Amino acid sequence: EAGVAQSPRYKIIEKRQSVAFWCNPISGHATLYWYQQILGQGPKLLIQFQNNGVVDDSQLPKDRFSAERLKGVDSTLKIQPAKLEDSAVYLCASSPGWLGTEAFFGQGTRLTVV
Amino acid sequence: RKEVEQDPGPFNVPEGATVAFNCTYSNSASQSFFWYRQDCRKEPKLLMSVYSSGNEDGRFTAQLNRASQYISLLIRDSKLSDSATYLCVGRPMDTGRRALTFGSGTRLQVQP
Numbered sequence: 001e002a003g004v005a006q007s008p009r010y011k012i013i014e015k016r017q018s019v020a021f022w023c024n025p026i027s028g029h030a031t032l033y034w035y036q037q038i039l040g041q042g043p044k045l046l047i048q049f050q051n052n053g054v055v056d057d058s059q060l061p062k063d064r065f066s067a068e069r070l071k072g073v074d075s076t077l078k079i080q081p082a083k084l085e086d087s088a089v090y091l092c093a094s095s096p097g098w099l100g101t102e103a104f105f106g107q108g109t110r111l112t113v114v
Numbered sequence: 115r116k117e118v119e120q121d122p123g124p125f126n127v128p129e130g131a132t133v134a135f136n137c138t139y140s141n142s143a144s145q146s147f148f149w150y151r152q153d154c155r156k157e158p159k160l161l162m163s164v165y166s167s168g169n170e171d172g173r174f175t176a177q178l179n180r181a182s183q184y185i186s187l188l189i190r191d192s193k194l195s196d197s198a199t200y201l202c203v204g205r206p207m208d209t210g211r212r213a214l215t216f217g218s219g220t221r222l223q224v225q226p
Contacts, residue, residue, distance in 0.1 A: 033213055033214075035216075040122075040218070041218050041219075042118075042201050042216030042217050042218045042219050043158065043201075043214075043216045044216070045213045045214070045215070048213045055213075056213055091157060091158075093214075102148070102160045103160075103214055105157035105158050105159070106157060107156070107157050108157055
């Protein structure tokens with residue numbers, strides 16, 4: 001079974017530029033998450049989708065971050081404009097959506113803002 | 115206060131040692147708990163779920179104490195391949211917001 005796919009794997013941009021990340025979850029998984037993991041910390045939830053609807057985006061910095069999951073499958077996360085403190089690994093995860101089921105993570109996109 | 119707190123370590127132990135990690139949580143709302151393992155520059159992967167009755171998977175034993183709000187992970191007979199960061203994770207059980215809340219992780223280095 002194919003896992004969660006993310007691209008690109010690495011991205012280096014200058015501050016104030018924009019960047020977009022793409023995620024393709026495991027087929028049939030209704031729930032999709034975007035997490036931000038800063039070096040030395042645990043992943044922090046940015047946004048949770050259930051199908052194509054947002055369940056929780058309370059920790060998403062909405063002045064610069066946006067995310068969408070238009071057809072309830074793939075998702076994109078955008079940062080515009082980027083700041084130095086956005087340097088992190090952005091992890092996408094998916095789960096079938098029912099209680100007690102584990103979340104499966106993609107390999108992540110490592111973003112460096114210089 | 116963070117919802118899930120862990121000692122960051124690192125824990126440096128020799129092969130064959132027994133090592134235990136603890137994690138405390140602050141949100142008393144009904145949650146389920148997990149231990150995830152994260153290798154260097156890799157994504158987190160589920161190690162095991164944690165139950166109040168305690169559960170064991172080979173050399174790994176997890177325990178949840180709801181009264182004291184802590185979770186533990188015990189690793190017996192440590193192997194070099196156990197070197198990784200262990201993340202304590204909680205998830206609400208009674209709402210639609212079932213996103214995982216991660217601790218900062220405890221780093222384990224098993225030495226020959």
